[in-house]
Amino acid sequence: MPxxxxxxAEKLNVPIAVxxxxxxxxxxxxxxxxxxxxxxxxxLKEAARAVAGERGWLHGFFLDADEHRSTDVEIxxxxxxxxxxxxxxxxxDAAVALSFEDxxxxxxxxxxxxxxxxxxxxxxRGPLSGIQGTLEFVLSQEGTRLDAMYTDLLQEAQRESExxxxxxxxxxxxxxxxSGNFTVEGEPVxxxxxxxxxxxxxxxxxxxDEIFLLNAHxxxxxxxxxxxxxxxxxxxxxxxxxLKFTPKRGLISVGAQIVRTGELxxxxxxxVTDTGMGIKAQELLQVWEKYKQSGNKxxxxxxxxxxxxxxxxxxxxxxxxxxxxxxIEGVGTSMVLKLPVKRAA
Amino acid sequence: xxxxxxxxxxxxxxxxxxxxxxxNGLWHTWYKLVEARTAYPDDLSLRGYSEIVRNAIVRDLxxxxxxxxxxxxxSPEFLTNFDRFNLNAQEGYLVSLxxxxxxxxxxxxxxxxDQFMTLFILAKLAQERAITVx
Numbered sequence: 001m002p003x004x005x006x007x008x009a010e011k012l013n014v015p016i017a018v019x020x021x022x023x024x025x026x027x028x029x030x031x032x033x034x035x036x037x038x039x040x041x042x043x044l045k046e047a048a049r050a051v052a053g054e055r056g057w058l059h060g061f062f063l064d065a066d067e068h069r070s071t072d073v074e075i076x077x078x079x080x081x082x083x084x085x086x087x088x089x090x091x092x093d094a095a096v097a098l099s100f101e102d103x104x105x106x107x108x109x110x111x112x113x114x115x116x117x118x119x120x121x122x123x124x125r126g127p128l129s130g131i132q133g134t135l136e137f138v139l140s141q142e143g144t145r146l147d148a149m150y151t152d153l154l155q156e157a158q159r160e161s162e163x164x165x166x167x168x169x170x171x172x173x174x175x176x177x178x179s180g181n182f183t184v185e186g187e188p189v190x191x192x193x194x195x196x197x198x199x200x201x202x203x204x205x206x207x208x209d210e211i212f213l214l215n216a217h218x219x220x221x222x223x224x225x226x227x228x229x230x231x232x233x234x235x236x237x238x239x240x241x242x243l244k245f246t247p248k249r250g251l252i253s254v255g256a257q258i259v260r261t262g263e264l265x266x267x268x269x270x271x272v273t274d275t276g277m278g279i280k281a282q283e284l285l286q287v288w289e290k291y292k293q294s295g296n297k298x299x300x301x302x303x304x305x306x307x308x309x310x311x312x313x314x315x316x317x318x319x320x321x322x323x324x325x326x327x328i329e330g331v332g333t334s335m336v337l338k339l340p341v342k343r344a345a
Numbered sequence: 346x347x348x349x350x351x352x353x354x355x356x357x358x359x360x361x362x363x364x365x366x367x368x369n370g371l372w373h374t375w376y377k378l379v380e381a382r383t384a385y386p387d388d389l390s391l392r393g394y395s396e397i398v399r400n401a402i403v404r405d406l407x408x409x410x411x412x413x414x415x416x417x418x419x420s421p422e423f424l425t426n427f428d429r430f431n432l433n434a435q436e437g438y439l440v441s442l443x444x445x446x447x448x449x450x451x452x453x454x455x456x457x458x459d460q461f462m463t464l465f466i467l468a469k470l471a472q473e474r475a476i477t478v479x
Contacts, residue, residue, distance in 0.1 A: 334397050
């Protein structure tokens with residue numbers, strides 16, 4: 001590392017150290033010394049140790065040298081966010097420069113906020129389910145002769161309650177992701193069944209908005225290991241999103257293609273594609289981020305939480321997959337999910 | 346000493362597809378994307394752009410004033426000059442279902458292929474003038 005960088009790092013109030021692969025401190029600034037002192041030797045050694053084949057967190061900083069890496073680590077009862085600020089290639093022998101920020105209070109606040117959101121959202125779902133059930137019951141009574149105006153109003157109330165339930169569910173999932181309680185079950189998933197179920201559940205909404213919603217996959221899509229519930233939710237999120245931005249007489253297709261290595265299926269690529277208004281090129285990279293909403297106005301009214309696509313990305317990544325997006329303004333958008341086909345050992 | 350292969354730069358699909366659509370239309374762009382898929386089999390966004398173009402092709406078929414109730418018919422050219430059309434097995438099967446009475450909705454139900462694939466093949470047959478959708 002160039003000498004002037006050491007001089008700058010020395011003066012900073014943030015603890016910084018240059019650490020070798022075995023946890024040895026090659027250099028540190030005063031802030032590091034003041035914060036950790038001799039104790040650093042102990043926990044850095046632990047961080048470098050391999051237990052039952054699993055190497056400690058320090059090892060990660062020596063991998064993927066070209067990518068920025070950051071991780072939260074518990075050090076003596078406090079939570080530190082550790083960032084790699086110098087790569088192994090910056091040093092003559094294998095070492096990384098790390099900065100340490102105490103984020104204990106910040107993480108506690110985030111956890112409290114997440115717990116609170118989770119509790120509120122649970123409490124909101126109960127009464128809303130009651131309202132939805134009542135509306136469904138009233139509207140399904142064939143013998144009842146409701147004035148057309150009242151029927152329209154009740155249907156509007158039903159639509160808005162559906163929208164509110166979606167928003168609440170998104171908030172609940174988001175709070176689970178934030179609190180680290182978002183886990184994926186390891187059950188066999190029939191992907192074709194998941195796609196069909198998702199399409200079926202939104203077919204009536206699409207028909208109401210005069211949009212063609214079509215399956216674009218055969219029955220021979222292989223099974224994967226994961227969560228039926230969460231993958232169905234991911235596909236529903238994507239279709240719902242497309243429904244917001246696709247004009248009347250537009251088309252949404254839900255497809256699946258198999259990626260093979262030789263004869264064996266290696267992955268499944270799921271696409272949800274619409275003939276909507278498309279996304280501006282400069283917004284494409286941000287669509288999977290939380291609270292990011294398209295600059296385009298929904299054609300069906302009402303905004304969202306900006307969490308739908310973020311939740312989809314989390315679900316796909318929890319299955320070991322990856323996401324992508326393609327869009328052409330005025331032609332349409334395709335959300336692409338790649339899920340690995342894992343086989344039982 | 347062998348050097349590590351350089352990573353192939355990823356084309357700007359958004360611009361390329363958008364330009365091609367403007368200059369050459371949907372079908373030409375679709376065939377170009379099929380070729381590109383062979384060169385970039387692992388490119389996820391390329392799959393997305395292919396799907397956008399396929400979707401636009403099927404949407405155009407469904408823009409017919411009768412929508413799914415439109416009734417396709419075999420074209421006079423197909424009936425008199427069958428050999429000119431080099432149909433594959435899927436296209437041949439769907440052509441065999443077209444009797445001038447079944448609408449798109451019923452053809453989708455009768456077809457062994459998925460809904461979207463059925464409509465895409467019908468759009469291709471219409472583009473090649475094997476069928477007409479009056």
